């Protein structure tokens with residue numbers, strides 16, 4: 001083991017040998033150098049964590065400094081908003097980097113060891129197990145989305161009052177309904193049984209498993225939200241996370257384990273009959289459904305692995321999709337011309353909403369024939385990335401291609417064990433890469449003049465070997481719901497007070513709007529029958 005001085009000398013020699021120059025260092029701040037940590041925590045608490053990175057870099061170092069060392073107490077954090085460096089970390093030199101241990105340690109008590117939390121060989125095993133599951137078109141189950149879209153409409157209709165033909169909803173927050181929808185869709189996709197948080201009356205009765213308490217469908221969403229909030233704070237505290245008492249966190253984790261473990265138990269007991277039984281109980285309309293747990297159990301029978309892998313995917317896929325949906329409507333409500341144009345594309349391609357009729361939406365049409373829909377999704381993820389901050393840790397001494405020396409164009413030496421913060425939002429807001437209107441929501445930037453060809457300045461789904469497995473699923477799922485919304489509602493009014501309040505990035509792992517998605521929706525002609533406003537199956541009885 002080298003002394004501090006020896007290690008410093010070794011690093012200097014190694015940097016010189018590799019032709020590197022040091023990156024600029026941000027001035028230390030606060031008592032014992034903890035100032036930056038507290039500033040960051042405060043900014044996150046005030047729903048402006050991603051913006052703080054830009055403010056600190058621009059303000060302290062200058063707009064043309066994109067890679068910087070941030071000293072915090074006794075460690076040095078590296079921050080880079082340089083696409084070339086991010087490409088090195090995620091792709092060209094990915095072997096030198098992995099998830100930081102504090103990230104895996106923060107997550108594992110809740111979701112166990114799986115694709116999202118593991119490193120090295122263990123991650124390769126998880127990826128090999130989970131990836132083929134996403135290769136099948138079956139997971140784009142549009143019938144399932146339609147059922148949940150109808151449940152969403154039922155929930156939205158609760159915000160309408162007055163005469164039977166009242167077209168406008170009152171002002172309400174749409175965001176929680178998207179979180180319900182995403183939880184319902186994900187639990188159905190993963191376990192076959194939706195929790196039906198949107199409309200609990202839709203829940204089917206669960207079979208009895210001797211010696212196992214039934215899962216708490218009522219509160220699973222709450223446990224996941226609360227558990228995630230703990231993880232976010234523990235993650236931000238980094239190696240000082242032990243300072244946070246965690247009895248409450250353990251309770252949420254136990255409830256989540258019990259929930260997922262129950263379905264695993266059921267699948268292991270019922271074997272191949274799982275889907276048949278599920279269909280008979282009314283959980284699924286037919287047995288030809290894709291259920292991740294069922295498919296995984298054909299490959300492994302290890303209950304802990306099944307529980308952990310499904311929880312890993314649930315965590316990765318639920319809130320991210322919900323937040324994206326929320327942000328899309330958030331921006332549509334503030335940009336009526338975009339809404340009009342997008343609705344035009346939807347109606348031109350797919351026609352109006354016809355109550356009780358199938359949606360006619362096809363997977364390929366959404367993917368290939370809706371350029372403006374794709375532009376709106378891209379732009380939403382640029383202006384409000386659902387994962388606005390990511391990180392990695394260097395496994396060995398390595399080099400970043402740029403950022404050192406007086407002109408910031410020299411390679412930078414990175415010693416083993418260095419944590420790098422990847423500020424996804426800051427990368428997507430650089431005016432020199434995106435133009436002077438980088439801070440403006442303008443989907444046209446993705447379509448006009450051949451469209452912006454984004455490189456590593458645009459990484460809402462990560463990049464390289466650990467890129468999001470659910471990217472296509474998330475895009476299609478979101479597009480489906482937005483299509484149905486725009487068919488059924490012809491106007492989305494911003495109901496936030498004041499209407500021009502600053503955007504708030506509420507960052508609990510995923511980034512959702514801190515002020516919710518306050519809107520009023522206007523039911524279109526097609527959503528109205530002679531007898532009143534048509535709604536989902538539950539209201540049609």
Ligand code: HEM
Nearest residue numbers: 115316317320321324386387460461462466468469470474
């Ligand atoms: C808007 C929606 C989504 C966004 C923005 C998003 C974003 C991301 C990002 C940034 C990563 C990489 C994390 C890293 O580099 O450490 C990731 C990984 C992952 N995502 Fe997503 N995701 C979304 C939806 C989904 C959905 C719907 C699923 C599955 C149903 C999913 C499954 C996964 C999985 C399994 C990984 C881990 C991949 C690995 O480590 O090998 N994601 N996602």
